[in-house]
Amino acid sequence: MARRRRIYEGKAKVLFEGPEPGTLVQYFKDDATAFNNQKRGTITGKGVLNNRISEYLMLRLAEIGIPTHFVRRLNMREQLVREVEIIPIEVVVRNVAAGSLSKRFGVEEGTALPRSIIEYYYKNDQLGDPMVSEEHITAFGWATPQDLDDILNLSLRINDFLCGLLLGVGMKLVDFKLEFGRLWENEEMRIVLADEISPDNCRIWDAKTNEKMDKDRFRRDMGGVAEAYQEVARRLGILPEGGPGDVAGPKTMQ
Ligand code: TMP
Numbered sequence: 001m002a003r004r005r006r007i008y009e010g011k012a013k014v015l016f017e018g019p020e021p022g023t024l025v026q027y028f029k030d031d032a033t034a035f036n037n038q039k040r041g042t043i044t045g046k047g048v049l050n051n052r053i054s055e056y057l058m059l060r061l062a063e064i065g066i067p068t069h070f071v072r073r074l075n076m077r078e079q080l081v082r083e084v085e086i087i088p089i090e091v092v093v094r095n096v097a098a099g100s101l102s103k104r105f106g107v108e109e110g111t112a113l114p115r116s117i118i119e120y121y122y123k124n125d126q127l128g129d130p131m132v133s134e135e136h137i138t139a140f141g142w143a144t145p146q147d148l149d150d151i152l153n154l155s156l157r158i159n160d161f162l163c164g165l166l167l168g169v170g171m172k173l174v175d176f177k178l179e180f181g182r183l184w185e186n187e188e189m190r191i192v193l194a195d196e197i198s199p200d201n202c203r204i205w206d207a208k209t210n211e212k213m214d215k216d217r218f219r220r221d222m223g224g225v226a227e228a229y230q231e232v233a234r235r236l237g238i239l240p241e242g243g244p245g246d247v248a249g250p251k252t253m254q
Contacts, residue, residue, distance in 0.1 A: 011037065012050070012200055024083045025074065028054075032200070034219040036128050041218060048076045049229045049239075050198035055079055056238050057162065057197045064161055066154060067192040069181060084181025084194050087143050090121040090129060091151060093159045094175040098203050099216075101175075110210060116159055118152060123179070150191040151180050158193065167207060169235040174203035199229045 005017040007024060011033040016025040028047035033040050051073060058070035071080040094117045097107040101117070120137060121129045137143050143151065155178055163173045179195035195201075199214040206213060212220075213228040233239035 012047075013196070018080060018083070022083050023071065024081050025078050026081050026196075027078050028196075029077075032215065032218050032225075034215070036125060039219065043218060043225045043229070045226050046200070046229060049226070049233050050196060050200055051077055051079055052238055053198045053229070053233055053236065054196040056236055057165075058193070060165065061158060061161060061193065061197075064157070066158060066161075067183075067190055069183070069192050069194045081194070082183055082192070084183045084192060086123075086179060086181045086194060087147065087151070087191075088123040089132075089137060089142055089151070089180070090123050091155050091178045091180070092119040092121065092175060093117075093155050093178070094119070095159070095163065096172065096174040096203075096205075098174050116156065118155060147182075147191055154180070154191065154193065162197075166204065169237075170207045171213065171232065171235060172205045172207045172210070174205055176202035199232050204232055 004025065006014060007017055008015040012029055012031055014027040014029065016027065018024045028051040030042045030044055030046045031040070032043050032046065055070065055073045058068045062068055062070070069081040069084050071082060073079045094101055094113060097105075097111040097113060098109045101107065101119075102109045102111075120132050120134070122132045122136070122142070123129060134145075134148055137148060138145055158178065159173070159176075162176070166173050176197065178193060178197070178201075180191050181194040183190050183192045202214055203216060204213045205211060212222065213232050215225070217223065217225045217228050230239060
């Protein structure tokens with residue numbers, strides 16, 4: 001393969017220069033980190049599964065009119081995406097208490113929240129991604145009030161759609177993290193969904209047993225991490241019994 005210019009290397013992905021201007025190749029690694037890089041490991045096959053899961057979810061979201069950076073999957077570990085200017089905010093949407101929310105407010109994990117809660121974190125590893133308010137975001141100029149309005153609306157629509165999609169195949173969307181970017185087309189700027197949507201940045205529980213099917217299995221040393229990611233892909237209908245491949249949409253659970 002021809003040498004490509006590496007644009008950025010994150011904890012779980014690498015971004016390379018794409019084949020055409022304005023595109024990037026997003027490569028999914030098997031590396032996993034948690035607690036801002038303090039815990040590190042490898043989950044064999046994770047990159048392949050996240051590439052496939054994120055492709056599927058981004059395509060489904062595009063079908064309902066959510067603009068995304070996703071163009072197409074290139075191979076097992078890579079996808080072509082539009083180059084966007086990443087807004088340095090991590091948007092967390094929560095439906096059920098878990099993780100840092102449970103810790104911060106002393107709410108037992110698994111408690112349904114009275115309504116979905118949106119939180120913003122400033123994307124800065126050196127500072128440990130501190131939680132911020134809309135005031136911080138607009139005052140420091142990370143996003144405008146109009147950007148934030150778009151981000152909030154998109155996040156709520158994404159949450160509604162993904163909750164329904166996952167519940168249809170027996171999974172509960174507890175919470176998840178999104179990133180957005182700015183995309184310019186003919187002097188016009190649009191906010192689009194970027195990064196990835198996978199069990200790395202979602203909490204997904206089995207709807208009946210509440211068994212964890214996401215990166216918490218790695219964060220909490222529970223084992224069976226790759227198997228859990230595989231089960232998410234299987235239920236979404238994108239991992240047929242014979243192995244990874246292309247099949248149509250999810251099969252509803254009985
Ligand atoms: P939290 O409960 O640790 O704040 O995490 C909320 C959600 O955000 C959870 O689904 C995991 C995801 N997340 C990331 O994707 N990246 C991060 O750096 C953190 C802290 C959480």
